[in-house]
Amino acid sequence: MPVHSAPSVVLGLCAHTHDSAAALLVDGALVGFVEEERLSGIKHTKAFPELAVRWLLDLAGLGPGQVGAVAYNFSAAHYLPEVLGATRFALSSSTRQRALPRAKGFAKVAARTAWRTHDLRRRFPVSAVRPVLHHRAHQAYSFAASEHEEAAVLVVDSLGERQTTTIAQARRDPRGMPVLRPRHALRDPASLGYVYGAVTEHLGWRRGDEEGTVMALAATGDPARFRNLFARALPLVEHGFRVDPAWFPPRVLASGQPRVTARFTGATCAPRCPAEPIGQVHRDLAAALQERTEQVMLHLARSARALTGARHLCLGGGVAANCVAAGRIAESEIFESVFVPPAPGDAGTAIGAAVSVASTSPRSVLSGVRGACYLGPDWDEPVLDTTDWPGLRVSRPTGEPAAFLAAELAAGGVVGLFQGRVEAGPRALGNRSILASPLIPGVVDRLNATVKFREPFRPFAPVVTAERAAEYFTLGQEAPFMSFASHATDRARAEIPAVIHANGTARVQTVTARQNPFLHAVLEEFGARTGVPVLINTSLNTKGRPICGTPRMALECLAGSGLDALLLEGWWVTK
Template identity: 60%
Template structure:
């Protein structure tokens, strides 16, 4: 292994979902990329060959130069879930699934060992270091925040045997970080599991279309099924539990339903993907979303009670629930709430690499604080002289002004420039742009560009100095992580960005290079586009 100044640590998320990779070389994060952005396969579970190849090529390394492969799971911990089998066998509500659950945990552990061997064979001089899943989430969320001290709340479906963790982060001298998990919630109490189960019941894909259910919730009445979800997801003084009579005990294999017949009887029959979306589906979604927000706020309050912190970092798949994040911010208990640009599993390679690097060197790599534009760029790309049929090319002297004029004229534009964003949000480098001043613009985008449900909203971007005029935000939001209520001015001037529940998932744009979507071009790009043209807000996927 080379010296700490030369150490190459490759973080990986692979073989599960949202495959991605991150690379640390010489004490700096050089980049990260999600495989789906390169392969076009959404939520791919394949080994992230394209992302790894780009990272190593960009750093001038080969697989033989990698010293540590930091994997985002500590799979031996799955076996710890077996100790709960006797208690599940004793309970009538969980007895029928207890042995199948135990067998599935053993299979997952076996597959984990196979995966570690595969990774070891790909990097002949590297040591594969497993990193507990919630440690990977938490290290990334806290290190990226730049906070000196914060509570760290991770909420997902399952990380080994845990679903929720409360940690504390402290930034120490000499670039070190102390991150400690203080409390945790074990499966089967899983907010991510419950939300995914209802997503499937309502006819959408688990792990992909929970955002669709969140959007649909704004059009429903939560009162209709409020009592059902209060029983299904019960608050406790320190966390929450799931009712196995409604959300059955998890079995980590395909083909095991995630809601019971009793749940369907209390809400609605399962909806097929091609069936019409009706009011009952919207009402179920609304009740689920309301209960999810209540649990998220409850857990955030618990995190403050445990840590005493006034700043909060969040991670895990449930941290993608921007409406719930907004409720936490609106509780008024926190000075600032931070969600990294890739809070789901695609961000865990960064956290895994940080944790492994710290374990060896005693320091956490730099180059991460509030960073988002970490993927490949295509600076050498030259458009072909003969574009595809029906298209023309045009070289313009002032791209920002040209684009502003096109948007003001009602055109829809695709923007491709700079380094690829981390995470699922389009944050200015790979974005669809349109003017929010046109009332029916969201309908046009959904129908003619995105080809998706008409109730799906689009997110606004606003210059930071104008944010308070349009949105009840009160803090920066550079990564479209928080949905907050809009002001009357927003309703009057930019109605296309206002969702049915009166909120918008906003991105604030500043002059700072590290937060500017035209990364590396100072105040040119989107900031210049808005500042020069007077268009204060845009729509983006």
């Protein structure tokens, strides 16, 4: 008969919601973390992370009966106050029609979350299932992944139970576990993530997936056209902001409910169909949205500094993935440094929930989380079966691999790189990347049109050795997880204009030899050949697909795109 294990084995889950993921802590040590999409091939999957959990338990040599606690990243009980609270919207004629549907929606999600918790108890019958407040999971991960002993933590997303924005003061206890002191919170409908998602959908892209496309589009527009609208729609208040229901109606947790009002549509434009050409009005609307987002985020950062007195800031939540806003905060010098973890969105709360629960066990000492991003499965000796792609050819590269790859890139090749453990989060950080030279004419157009199959206005990120980053970018701090859009130096504008976006910034990744020895070596070899230690780095996938987590996914990406070749764990695969 199975027995309870010690509670030092904690499985953290983001499950039955977008970006399903799992993390495992044993005595506080992070065994691993992976998003289910990297193994299933289904982007933003909501499915229970079966493959991720199986891999983690196998890696640790454990069975389901040895999991002492399952940490879940939502708490059903914290939805319930809004069931009654929604009645306040009945007091105003502008929101009255939303009051009852809103109450029903929160009740339905509370019941659904309770069912999901019950489902976890069924899957792990000998484990303690412990719901964790969503923003607390964000806070725990964002701080635990940093190198700081003390920091302010600002989490901004669409919705976690009722919270949308939280500020906490964090420190580490003697075991390295985060100790979080809440300082301020905003509740729905004051939601920056909700507004950004609503406009993303209005502009014809998928809410919850393509906000980054709108951020890129914003650089091509003029924010002045709709600046006053967003100032009225998102007014600033002490330590926060409001959302005016005249422009964005209160959230209803049900599909099919509009997220912008008729007044908003009348003052801007009709909803854009995805196939419709992008007009200047769409560019200007995106620009004004992005500008106001940056203003709100800077205001929140100043509030975090005032409320905590901390010298360092950790950012979390989906809005923290807005690299332009994060870059504005980093370059504002409100804080001495700004940190964004590699997985700031909901997937990362699997780690945060596990850390929160593990911190209650006296025997758990936190390790493996600080500065970690390569946390998923690896394939040291893959068996490459190209039967399904008869046009692919497999060989071993000649000479030292880093020098070989650098030479191929310097000659104009666009190459996929598959090595080591899968990255955490939405950015490819050199283990599941597509690399290209920024010095080749037309490389951005080629990447967008024939490799990534995405909009021509979207930029590509540069990766540079940390030692030489200041020659090209003004950020003033390391950016190992590609979290910040930095302004470019005169040298960058002269030598590598291909990686500089229309707003004069680039979402830079800095790499040290300790962080990623092979990628660092490739950059040095490329710099020796060209004089520029900078490469284009984009994720190993095509539009609508997740980053390739398995060799098979990588081979499929090579065969189905304009990639020239793939370096897969020492194998050179060409067409």
